[in-house]
Amino acid sequence: MxxxxxxxxxxxxxxxxxxxxxxxxxCGAGEKTLGxxxxxxxxxxxxxxQAKAILAAKCVGCHGGGGESESEPGxxxxxxxxxxxxxxxxxxxxxxxxxxxxxxPGALPRLTEREKLILSRWIAxxxxxxCNP
Amino acid sequence: xxxVTAAGRSGLAGSFRIAAASALVAFxxxxxxxxxxxxTPLYSAREGRTCDNCHLRPNLWKNPPVFDRKCTMxxxxxxxxxxxxxxxxxxxxxxxxxxxxxxxxNPRPTQDWDSWIGKFLWRKDxxxxxxxxxxxxxxxxxxxxxxxxxxxxxxxLGGPAGGSSRYAPTRGRFGPLNADPLxxxxxxxxxxxxxxxxxxxxPMQADVAMAVHPVEHVTFLGNVGARGRSTGLSDTVDxxxxxxxREGFLLLHEAPGNAYVKAGRFxxxxxxxxxxxxxxxRRTFEQDGSVPEARVTGVEAGFxxxxxxxxxxxxxxxxxxxxxxxxxIFDTDGTHGMAxxxxxxxxxxxxxxxxxxxxxxxxxxxxxxxxALHGVLNPWFYCRxxxxxxxxxxxxxxxxxxxxxxxxxxxxxxxxxxxxxxGVNVLLAQDWADPDTDVKDDHAFRLSAGVQVTPYTxxxxxxxxxxxxxxxxxxxxxxxxxxxxxx
Numbered sequence: 333m334x335x336x337x338x339x340x341x342x343x344x345x346x347x348x349x350x351x352x353x354x355x356x357x358x359c360g361a362g363e364k365t366l367g368x369x370x371x372x373x374x375x376x377x378x379x380x381x382q383a384k385a386i387l388a389a390k391c392v393g394c395h396g397g398g399g400e401s402e403s404e405p406g407x408x409x410x411x412x413x414x415x416x417x418x419x420x421x422x423x424x425x426x427x428x429x430x431x432x433x434x435x436x437p438g439a440l441p442r443l444t445e446r447e448k449l450i451l452s453r454w455i456a457x458x459x460x461x462x463c464n465p
Numbered sequence: 466x467x468x469v470t471a472a473g474r475s476g477l478a479g480s481f482r483i484a485a486a487s488a489l490v491a492f493x494x495x496x497x498x499x500x501x502x503x504x505t506p507l508y509s510a511r512e513g514r515t516c517d518n519c520h521l522r523p524n525l526w527k528n529p530p531v532f533d534r535k536c537t538m539x540x541x542x543x544x545x546x547x548x549x550x551x552x553x554x555x556x557x558x559x560x561x562x563x564x565x566x567x568x569x570x571n572p573r574p575t576q577d578w579d580s581w582i583g584k585f586l587w588r589k590d591x592x593x594x595x596x597x598x599x600x601x602x603x604x605x606x607x608x609x610x611x612x613x614x615x616x617x618x619x620x621x622l623g624g625p626a627g628g629s630s631r632y633a634p635t636r637g638r639f640g641p642l643n644a645d646p647l648x649x650x651x652x653x654x655x656x657x658x659x660x661x662x663x664x665x666x667x668p669m670q671a672d673v674a675m676a677v678h679p680v681e682h683v684t685f686l687g688n689v690g691a692r693g694r695s696t697g698l699s700d701t702v703d704x705x706x707x708x709x710x711r712e713g714f715l716l717l718h719e720a721p722g723n724a725y726v727k728a729g730r731f732x733x734x735x736x737x738x739x740x741x742x743x744x745x746x747r748r749t750f751e752q753d754g755s756v757p758e759a760r761v762t763g764v765e766a767g768f769x770x771x772x773x774x775x776x777x778x779x780x781x782x783x784x785x786x787x788x789x790x791x792x793x794i795f796d797t798d799g800t801h802g803m804a805x806x807x808x809x810x811x812x813x814x815x816x817x818x819x820x821x822x823x824x825x826x827x828x829x830x831x832x833x834x835x836x837a838l839h840g841v842l843n844p845w846f847y848c849r850x851x852x853x854x855x856x857x858x859x860x861x862x863x864x865x866x867x868x869x870x871x872x873x874x875x876x877x878x879x880x881x882x883x884x885x886x887x888g889v890n891v892l893l894a895q896d897w898a899d900p901d902t903d904v905k906d907d908h909a910f911r912l913s914a915g916v917q918v919t920p921y922t923x924x925x926x927x928x929x930x931x932x933x934x935x936x937x938x939x940x941x942x943x944x945x946x947x948x949x950x951x952x
Contacts, residue, residue, distance in 0.1 A: 360899045360902075360906065360907065360908030360936050361899060361903075362899075362901065362902055362905040362907065364905060365904065366904045366907075369904055370866055370868050370903070371868075372866075372867075372868035372869075372870075373866045373867060373870070393667075394662070394665065432938055433935055433937050433939065434938050434941065437661040437662045437941050438659070438660075438661030438662070438931070438933070438941045438942055438943025439661075439911055439913075439931035439932055439933035439941055439942060439943045440933070440943070441743070441745075441909075441933075442909065442933075442935050442938060444907070445900075445901060445904050445907045446866075
């Protein structure tokens with residue numbers, strides 16, 4: 333099959349169009365937090381199980397206290413794999429993951445807005461749990 | 466893949482240098498735009514440049530009619546699953562032993578001779594097995610039946626009862642590899658080390674796949690794997706979904722125009738199926754291929770002649786709030802969806818569009834309607850001194866929160882790859898997503914730069930640095946290393 337050079341122009345146009353469209357949309361949209369935009373997007377009274385599931389998925393890899401994970405980043409004694417460990421560091425969870433947005437670390441995805449809303453509501457409502465009834 | 470005249474290439478080289486420079490400028494402009502944003506499609510995009518990437522140079526070959534051709538830029542050229550990924554066909558295995566590694570165990574494409582990192586020290590690529598008289602494949606289907614083209618292959622045995630279809634890979638075209646086996650076994654093991662504030666070692670993937678091809682046109686594929694957990698090795702082993710059936714389907718194939726139908730468990734086709742499952746185009750749009758939740762049960766049909774392609778699937782899935790059964794592919798919640806993927810894959814570029822629909826109650830994930838535009842450009846095809854490949858994808862769509870209210874999401878991904886030498890790929894990638902356009906400051910973009918080295922068939926090392934820039938909170942960076950063992 334022989335080449336049809338005229339197609340190359342279309343390929344460049346397509347690439348330029350993709351790059352241009354990315355430029356146009358690369359700013360985030362939205363003017364409200366999730367809690368204000370859609371209060372029912374997360375449970376109004378989150379349970380301990382819902383909070384723990386988020387921590388298990390996003391935090392226990394490093395903050396598992398060695399019990400559930402092979403990794404033990406140096407000097408970290410936080411243990412979100414247990415109820416007592418979670419309740420003992422509510423302030424840390426709020427400051428680093430929910431409000432501060434610096435955890436999970438590195439280039440790992442941060443908590444989603446829904447996850448933040450669940451954790452912040454659960455903590456604000458007293459962080460009720462089996463070890464903190 | 467058909468040959469291209471040298472004259473045509475040289476005439477286009479100038480304009481393509483300009484285009485490549487423009488793409489580079491656009492890439493860096495986007496990379497530093499506030500809030501903006503090794504992949505397997507890379508090989509498809511890159512390797513249309515020469516026929517002997519995927520098979521031996523055919524002897525006295527003449528192109529058959531379009532619908533009789535087996536060459537395609539689709540994933541099914543190199544993978545048993547037409548959607549790509551996992552077990553490779555004879556063409557994929559040949560590519561993995563001839564073109565991909567630093568040390569080739571099948572004759573390397575003539576274009577790539579001396580194209581290795583030591584070429585400045587001495588000119589001849591002694592690492593390859595090529596000789597002055599390269600072996601050549603059979604010229605046609607009838608000639609392939611000659612006993613001298615018998616396979617010697619420990620990972621692919623026998624052949625379908627009654628013989629191979631004329632639409633199956635041609636015997637003898639892949640050196641000692643079995644072109645159309647009755648039984649084929651493969652594996653895929655990925656171990657990762659993530660260094661951020663601490664070091665985290667975890668298995669990303671551990672798959673064993675088997676394909677049985679009892680008669681022409683019919684193949685059963687089963688791919689069983691562990692659910693890789695970034696929380697550690699023991700969590701992976703103890704996970705209730707380890708092992709689970711990642712893919713399991715009946716495939717009806719070997720038809721004109723590379724048409725196929727598959728039925729069973731699979732990941733629906735949407736956008737570019739890149740191997741970085743953490744890319745925001747994948748995760749934001751429920752295409753994270755590393756998790757069981759991305760699997761659906763349904764039927765997909767496709768058609769891939771040279772060079773348009775189209776495939777469509779209808780499926781049922783489980784609610785996002787629970788994991789599907791590990792092996793019962795009929796364990797669904799009655800939710801349904803469909804995907805359509807179409808476009809045009811030329812030898813040096815491609816452009817496509819996809820749509821993915823989910824229809825679910827809000828508590829089970831909600832309705833979602835997603836669209837994608839994607840394309841690749843391979844300047845290397847047009848200019849041999851420019852071994853660059855550019856890929857990009859833009860996704861957008863509507864989705865439903867658990868409250869039942871609708872909102873929109875968007876994501877973008879792009880990657881520029883430089884084939885620095887045989888077995889060495891250098892990449893620069895960027896991805897960006899705004900998962901909810903009604904919510905402020907929830908978007909983030911990520912930059913990645915790295916190198917992928919394949920010293921020998923079946924071993925790939927992937928090292929990359931990544932930096933995440935969330936709209937709020939602190940930016941972060943990490944180093945990701947992956948050892949990928951495959952066969």
